[in-house]
Amino acid sequence: GVEHRNLSEEITSVLPPARLALLRLISRAAQNRQLPIFVVGGFARDLLLNVPSFDLDCVVEGDAVDLADNLADAYGGRITSHQKFGTAKWRLNPKNTALQAALAEESPDADLSALPDSIDLISSRTEFYEKPSALPIVQKSSIKLDLHRRDFTINTMAVRLDGNHFGELYDYWGGLSDLKKGLIRVLHSLSFVDDPTRMLRAVRFEQRFGFTIEERTLRLMRQAKTLLKDVSGERIRHEIDLILVEKQVVSMMTRLADLGLMEQIHPALRWNDDLASQFMELFDLPLPRKYDFSGHPSEMEQKIQVAYILWLLPVFSNNLQEIIQRLRLKNNLSHMIQQAHDANIELDRRRKEPDSRLIAALQGCPPVVLYALWLHNKLTHQRNIIEKYAVQWRHVKPRTDGKKLMKMGVPASPRIGEILDELRAAWIDGRVSSEAEEEALLQHILHG
Ligand code: CTP
Structure with missing residues (x-):
């Protein structure tokens, strides 16, 4: 049979004790029912790269819903499941005393706040795509085939958990070899046709890890890129949102543009050195407190709003609504984008007029919009006006009412x-x- 490298040591050194203890509980529960169970997705990849992975996606060769129900019977929490699809989500309850006792037995000083909120358990399955970009047809199958339906080889590795198999690396599709070479490689020639969002994911993984998209994969991407046109706005926006929270956001956006993927999302989308340096300034520094940003949404979410505004500021006004529609941007964000556009046009039109006329262009703009305008505008005078309005004039009221x-x-x-x-x-x-x-x-x- 196949020999499996054992990653127990890596798991022990990378995972916080509470997560490790949780994996051991799952390991025992699965063994008792003689069910092979694997952690899949980014887990093995991240483990081998020595970074902790947050999602715990488990694949069971057998009845995942049944196993999840067992775990909840023993350790509390809640299960949401779809028997038909063989999927279950176990929402942990860290206050459950049986869970606490079992974890303490595994690891006496485990910090329970390091537990995940939930774990996904899914019966191993394979997927068929009848036509491009449609939902796949799903069928139960082995772990090996389950791993084969995934996007890139580096994401096809699994770590087995049950009983004596704890820590075994299952690497059927060359994942470890590509991880060592630093290559992003699809498993088969129709991968991007089955799911065009994978082209955006390829760029994200490539830039996140400093890898390279493998040559044939790159060619397949060039052939498939027009299919991005058929992908729903929600799915595209979801992928962009994932890019905007990454450290390497600037190189990812640059790569999307260079590969011609950005223009497939919408031909009027722009990317250039100015945008790159605005994004760097936005994401490298904290939001300036003097703008008086509100406490919510979170700092990161407000930065993402600023990023969308910046990205869309160089777009011609007549394309703006189309792009907002294409990306299914939320109402409040799309309102702020429009505000920024209008204000920017007015700022430019009134540039020779007195300050009070200039700032009238900014009337009603919230801090997110003002900061985007500040980052966008290079001219000192305009920058000063924007900043002064944000910090000071916005709050100026005559004594008379x-x-x-x-x-x-x-x-x-x-x-x-x-x-x-x-x-x-x-x-x-x-x-x-x-x-x-x-x-x-x-x-x-x-x-x-
Ligand atoms: N996957 C896929 N095709 C997609 C999305 C996901 O094949 N369009 C597979 C990938 O193999 C991935 C797994 O589903 O490993 C889980 O997806 P996700 O959580 O998005 O991936 P992670 O690898 O965990 O990525 P991240 O590190 O960004 O969380």
Whole structure:
């Protein structure tokens, strides 16, 4: 038979003790039912690269739902399963005392906060694609065939868990060899036809690990790239979102453009050195606190919003809606993209006008939009205006308010807003710098 290299040592040194202990519980439960079980996906790949993997995707040669139910009976938590597809998700409950006791027995000082939220258990299966880009037809099968349906060889390695087999590396499709060579290679010539999003994944893995897309794979990609046109907006956006949280985001975007993949997503999408340096500045530094970003969504999510705005700022206005549709961008993001576009056009149009006119172009823009505009604009004067508006002027309000104006006899009408705007502009342009000066200006406006 095949000899399997054992990765127990790597597992022990890379995984936090609580995760290791959890794998041992699963190992025992599977052995009791004589079920071969494997951790698949990025787990073996990351282990061999000495980085911890967060997802635990397990494939069972047999009934995964049944095994998951057993685990939940013994150690609590909740199961969501689809018997028909042989898939189960075990949501752990770290407060469950039976789970805590069993983990403590494996590893007395395990830190339970290192446990995953959930584990996926799936019966091994193979997939057939009847036509390109459609959902596959699924059939139960061996681990070997289950691994063969995956995207790249480096993702086809599995680590067996049950009983004495704990830690055995299953490498049927040349994964370890390609991992050592640093190659991203598909398993068969129709891989990108079956699932065109794999072209985007190829770039992501290549740049993340500093690997190279293997030559034939690259050729297959060139042949298949137009198929990206048929992929749904949700799936494309999901892949872009995954790229935007990677350390190597800039080299990934550059590679997408160089390979002609970006233009397949939409021909009006742009990538150039300016965008690259804006993205670097965005992702390398924390969001500047003086912009007063709100606490949510998270810093990373706000950076992603800024990234989309930056990416779409060089797009011509008449293509903008189409791209927003194509990527199925959420309403609030698409609103901010539009705001940034409009503001940017106005900033340029009014560049010779006084500050108060310039900043009127920024009226109503939230910090995410303002910061994107700041990163986008190179001109010192415009940058200063944007920053000053974000930090200071956004908060400037004249001492006078609507109530006071009505008391002074101005009828409730748009005239009130106009007067307040005029006072505000005077503060911003420096024509007014005290309450008395504001009062004098007000008298002048009202009585000439
Ligand atoms: N997969 C695939 N084709 C896709 C998406 C996923 O074949 N379009 C397979 C891959 O083999 C992958 C596994 O499903 O290893 C799990 O997918 P995912 O969690 O996205 O991959 P990871 O390798 O875990 O990637 P990451 O490190 O980014 O989480």
